Amino acid sequence: MFKNLIKKLSTEFDKNKYFIFIKLCIVIMAFLIAFLLTSICITAAGANPFEVFISIIKGAFGSPERMTEILVKATPLIFAGLGIAIAFKGGFWNIGAEGQIYLGAIAATIVGVKINLSPFILIPAVIISGFLAGGLWALIPGLLKVRFGINEIILTMMMNYIAIHTASYISHGPFRDPDGSLPQTAELFKGACLPVIINKTRLHAGILLAIFLCLLCYLIFKKTLLGYKIKAVGANPRSAFYGGINVFNTMIITIFISGGLAGLAGMGEVCGIHYRLLDGISPGYGYTAIVVALLARLHALWILLAAVLFASLDIGAGFMQRTTGIPSSIVCIIEALIVICILGSEILERKLMRKKVEK
């Protein structure tokens, strides 16, 4: 029966519409399976899954303040998710967004604490320094990978730990707030702080920059030569080389942009929210962003949506834990299961599409 349905659909739709339809069906199925499996977990923990899900939704969208909090949370995920998506597209498995976030945060802090200028100069300065620091940090494993062919997955992973400890050293050591007792740096000068968009919330201008960069990335991949080169190198570096693309340069640019975008996430956290560097400034945004990028299938515009989805799950989870007593880590399980289902269903998608093409 299922086969007949597919046959009918594939004859009715033209190729493009059929592909989109199949993709949509698969994503919806993946979500359903993920929620079903999570419900089993929740039931096993002795709660009603519907209550838990409703509580998450209430927690996330219950009040305007919470909804702005979602965007606050989504900002670093968008930045880092974009960075990761670009790297993955270009064939560089960048697991090091977490470290690049920390480096961006460190650079922005140093600029913001040391230099006191008007916002018109200082804000671009912190943005650029965050981008540069993240990009250069990514270039270390990047060059090792491109030049010597060393596995970047483990390199970037190890660099994360080094970056986290460096940030910890900076906030405990040389830049420690002389007036405070907490292990954190002094507050940034006012000029380095990103303006708050909506009064009495924490929503800062970083979200606007994130959305702008999303659109920019979308256009780069849709319209420009650079986007084409990155995709070609990622798909097959050897044929890209024979096609006349400078693989080395393209890879280096890809990696630099990727790290830089993740660095902006750190800059946003420092200059938009905390106004100083402190321990654990990124609670794993770099890893969540990988999942965001995978869920969005490395597509710039979908990253916006995926980041907002994950941020709302996160905000909802805290509320849910307080009201139902179910640990908030259930959200982590939901996220992982959704992406596992999507990854697992890719073969189905490929098979269905091949069938259509063969006809």
Added chain:
Amino acid sequence: MLDEILTATFITGLLAAAVRMATPILLTALGEIYTELSGILNIGIEGTMLAGCLAGFIGTYYTGSIFCGILWGIITGGLMGLIMGILSITLQANQVACGIILNLLSLGMTSFIFRVVFGVTILPPNIKTLTPLPLPIINKIPFVGQILFQQNLMVYITFLLVLLSSFLIFKTGWGLKIRAVGEYPLAADTMGINVYNIRYICVIAGGMLAGMGGTFLAMDLGMFVDNMIAGRGFIALASVIFGRWKPHGVMAGALIFGLADAFQLRLQALGYNFPHEVLLMLPYVLTIIILTGILGKSHAPAALTQPYIKEK
């Protein structure tokens, strides 16, 4: 400072600790050798270790027997390996992506299960730890005996497994089959080897060993905290590359990491006014230096990360 470090007791203590701390990494890395030789890069071993760690902890907590705990850990690790296998072999999904997701899943699952099982407690729950089991006679050898032969049972088993793995991989038909599948699956298939079966067996065995490595950590410390593997799974991955997919080389890599870890802990304990963050970075910096290939290039299994698609 130096005269405090260069004493016999400090050095023997340090080396003994290094052997103990290398054990979970070594167990996991041994498992990863099988997995990678068969052509699957399982980054999810970090999560597999974490799952094994919690399973071992809960198993020991409820049955009261360390042996049962280890068994639980191994079975859980095997299940994680099976998930990885289904995703990467049968469903042909991207192995790197699958590994990352498995880590995330495990992080969420362990934290969730731990809280559901134990609730929010003021005092963290404890289990009994592995006791040292000095081997008769040879533990009396000065230095060497103290370092190598006064460890617990799991350490001995791990180092026996190194010998066993060497033999299995390089001297038996099984090992040849595994390597063939990882190098040139199409040729192996033509020769009548079932590529899928070999890969499934390897990825599950790798998961079991990683699960065992995770349990070792729970047994060694007698407790469980969120994300307590803290990158040891990734260090195991690095030591596989360091050891060039050979059990003996991998053992050397794991021992170096164990040494760096033990050294950093001990220097901290001595209480010098030295930025301890630098010491915490030490194992990771070392990994990068080693990976940069100062010790020469290595040849990875040719079909690593490539799913095998059988022609009809």
